[in-house]
Amino acid sequence: MVLARPHVVRLLTATLVGRLPTVMVPIAVILLITTASGSLATGGLLGAVYSLTAALSQPVKGRLLDRYGPVRVSGPGAVLHAATLLALPHAAGAHRAGAVAAVVFAALTAPPLEAGLRAMWPRMLTQPAERRAAVLLDSTCSGLVFITGPLLTGALAAAHGPDAALTVAAVLGLAGAAGVLTSVPARSWHPTSRPVRASGRLLTAWLGGLVAVLTGTGLSTGAMNVWAVRLADENSAPALTGLVPAVFSLGALAGSILLARRLHRASARRHLVTGSAALQAAWFVPLLAAHHHPASGVTVAAMAVPGLFHTVVTTSVVLTVQRLAPAGRRAEAYAWLILAGGTGHALGTALAGALSTHPLGGPVLPALGAALTLAAAIRTPAHTAPGVRA
Structure with missing residues (x-):
């Protein structure tokens, strides 16, 4: 069993803790700015700025990881990121x-723990x-x-304000990064020399298609988070901010548990297309529930249905990259x-914030994101990347 392999449990746990700020900070920023300015649109915009800046900086961070390893890249980033989160409430009030x-600096310095972990799997597991x-x-x-982050943020913000959520996010980010960076696999990371075939353009048709797939899923989740804030505000129920996500x-x-029974190497693309089609259909469940039962337990429970197929899509994408990414550029591909x-996610957050008083600010935007996911999955090439052995 893979959990019995050395360092696996430690790295999974530490990365889990260290990644919590990536979910907590956008929600906390939305709440912080909305409280300070009284405008959900402004809060949604700054939450989107954080997500977008963190996202756009990922390929550069991935390339640095491939070249220098996680200790030299994620270590300084974790410290600067935590310090900026602690200063953010003061900056927002000034x-x-x-x-x-x-917000921009915090996003730029967020350590790339997720890409680092995925790039370490082939080094650890033969x-x-x-x-x-x-x-x-x-x-x-x-x-x-994504379960713990929204719940923790919503609970902390309701009890102690958004400042407390940002403080806890800073502490958790530092603790998780420390757990990863002091591990043997992270400390013994040696850059892999790039083969000639891997030195060219990485964003070719196969990876570009997968990027489009995950852009659609991100749009859905970003819009969903703002919709949750809107529901909480309309119904004076702060817990909905974290409960819906x-x-x-x-x-x-639940989707990951079901997928484990059907996971086969040759079926990654089939799972991708099937999961994307099911995801598109599944978003109509909360859409209809919200129309007939606004902000009720039925609407909240209905959110589990698209989540079920979200894992199928994202896992299929990661498996494809694991198989096709060239050695020496895995962190960059992830x-x-x-x-x-x-x-x-940033696009969904910004659109949902701008449309916060419009019907499209509800679950309609997540459904549109799922439609983009399906269209991209259908168009993603089934063949392997040029020059890379499958």
Whole structure:
């Protein structure tokens, strides 16, 4: 069993903790700015700025990881990121420009723990079955991040204000990064020399298609988070801010358990297209529930349905990259996936914030994101990357 392999449990746990700020900070920023300015549109915009900046910087961080390793890249980043989060409430209260600058700098310095972990799997695990199992565990951990992060942020913000949520995010980010960076695999990372065939353009048709797929899923989740804030505000129920994304992530966790029974190497693309089609259909469940039962338990419970198929899509994408990414550029390839999800998330957050008083600000935008996911999945090439052995 892959969990019995050395360092696997430690790296999964530490990365899980270290990635919580990536979910907590955008929600906390939305709440912080909305409280300070009274404008959900402004809060949604700055939350989108954080997600977009963090996403756009991922390929550069991935390239640095491939070249220098996680200790030299993620270590300084984790310290600067935590310090900026602690200063963010003061910057937000002083001037809007200060808040924007702090949000951007926090995003730029966020350590690339997710890309680093995925790039370490082939270094630690020699058997293809073990690597596939590790990817599924990684997806399950991602589900836990998206369950715990919104719930923790919503609870802290309701009890102590958004400042407390940012403080806890800073502490968790530092603790998780420390757990990863003091591990043997991270400290013994040696850059892989790039073969000639891997030195060219990485964003070719196969990876570009997968980037488009995850952009659609990111748009859905970003819009969903703002919709959750809107529901909480309309119904004077702060817990909905974290409860809606958490129920979605519970569905994603269930999806990873079901997928584990059907995971085969040759079926990654079939799972991708099937999962994308199911995801598109599944978003109509909360859409109809919200129309007939606004802000009720039925609407919240319905969020688990699209979450169920979200894991199928994202796991299929990661498995494809694991098989096709050339040696020496794996972290960069995974970073493009994170860029895609983050960019889509930022776009969804910004659109939902701008349309916060319009019907499209509800679950309609997530459904549109799922439509983009399906269209991209259908068009993604089934063949391998040129010059890369499958």
